[in-house]
């Protein structure tokens with residue numbers, strides 16, 4: 179089978195590379211000429227652990243190519259994946275313009291029966307719209323498959339190649355057969371391909387992200403209660419997460435969630451409810467809690483030092499929205515840095531992979547920001563250090579060295595990665611999220 183993947187971003191590039199690694203021939207298409215030129219010159223536009231090795235191997239074996247020419251790529255494909263972005267519109271709904279543009283191009287360019295797979299995260303009813311856009315331009319039969327992607331940035335290769343499940347929404351036997359062939363190599367260990375109708379597949383993606391985001395926001399909300407009454411959210415997490423009905427994952431209180439998916443998908447789910455005349459209460463609550471939580475670290479710093487941070491220098495550890503990615507979209511670190519700068523602080527920031535993206539995202543923001551190479555460098559001369567992204571590089575600092583370089587030994591732990599007593603014993607003032615405050619002097 180010849181595969182065409184349209185959209186060569188975090189999802190499209192991983193999907194294309196991993197399918198090429200499964201032995202298929204893949205053509206990756208993107209309208210971004212710079213990205214395609216870079217890929218053809220061997221430059222990978224994103225940081226994703228493990229991706230580079232596989233990409234180099236499948237490129238050497240001529241199983242993957244990159245182009246801006248959708249016409250020939252689509253004309254020659256048996257299967258076309260749509261993996262373009264679906265960013266939020268003004269009203270919070272998913273912007274389908276890129277998806278529908280690609281659908282029209284598919285209609286114009288296919289030369290025979292084709293399976294079209296929607297990988298992008300799209301609201302319920304999109305498969306019908308995509309089918310209509312394709313059929314408006316061609317009489318060739320099309321199997322339309324809704325196949326949402328569940329990979330996590332930072333672990334995308336493992337998630338794609340060892341999925342918990344693969345969700346396939348489809349109403350044709352041929353579509354089912356094609357997807358079984360495509361994914362056969364990935365489900366040999368018994369993980370299921372869950373077949374369903376297109377609408378249910380579309381909702382399943384939003385349901386999964388919304389449930390995960392809800393767990394996080396619920397714990398973040400409880401962390402405020404813990405702080406107010408002198409309880410420890412970490413103990414509460416251990417106590418609840420060990421219940422097998424609840425599970426230990428996504429229960430960490432912290433600086434709020436970011437990234438390209440949870441925030442926009444929560445918003446889009448709320449809009450989907452409104453459009454269907456069904457009021458969904460939870461997505462709005464999750465979004466509000468998260469927006470408030472992203473301001474928490476800045477508020478803690480301001481509460482500690484007062485509203486005017488002129489003359490203060492604050493170290494920020496982390497720009498990426500989570501470890502093992504360079505993606506800073508909707509990252510809590512950006513909210514914190516803006517708060518600090520607005521209050522007059524100088525900021526020294528570091529991130530193992532997210533510096534370029536962070537610099538772009540903060541371009542034009544006024545104030546003093548220094549981008550430096552290490553956590554220790556960031557802390558040099560700082561009045562406090564704030565951990566926002568829990569990179570392993572930040573988890574075990576040399577506290578003695580840190581204390582020597584900082585102006586005052588104050589640590590804000592935005593992900594509760596440190597043991598408070600260890601930090602305090604090292605001579606630091608410690609501020610976590612929802613953790614028992616130190617006894618008053």
Ligand SMILES: NC(=O)c1ccc[n+]([C@@H]2O[C@H](COP(=O)([O-])OP(=O)(O)OC[C@H]3O[C@@H](n4cnc5c(N)ncnc54)[C@H](O)[C@@H]3O)[C@@H](O)[C@H]2O)c1
Nearest residue numbers: 185186187188189208209210262263264276298299327331
């Ligand atoms: N990033 C994730 O972790 C993740 C996980 C699961 C699902 N998703 C979903 O997958 C989709 C893609 O996400 P992403 O993070 O890869 O986005 P991205 O922004 O990284 O990449 C999208 C790519 O599509 C290209 N593109 C846009 N319009 C195009 C067009 N008309 N023709 C050709 N190329 C076009 C862009 O140039 C870009 O390279 C979204 O719907 C997202 O919600 C993302």
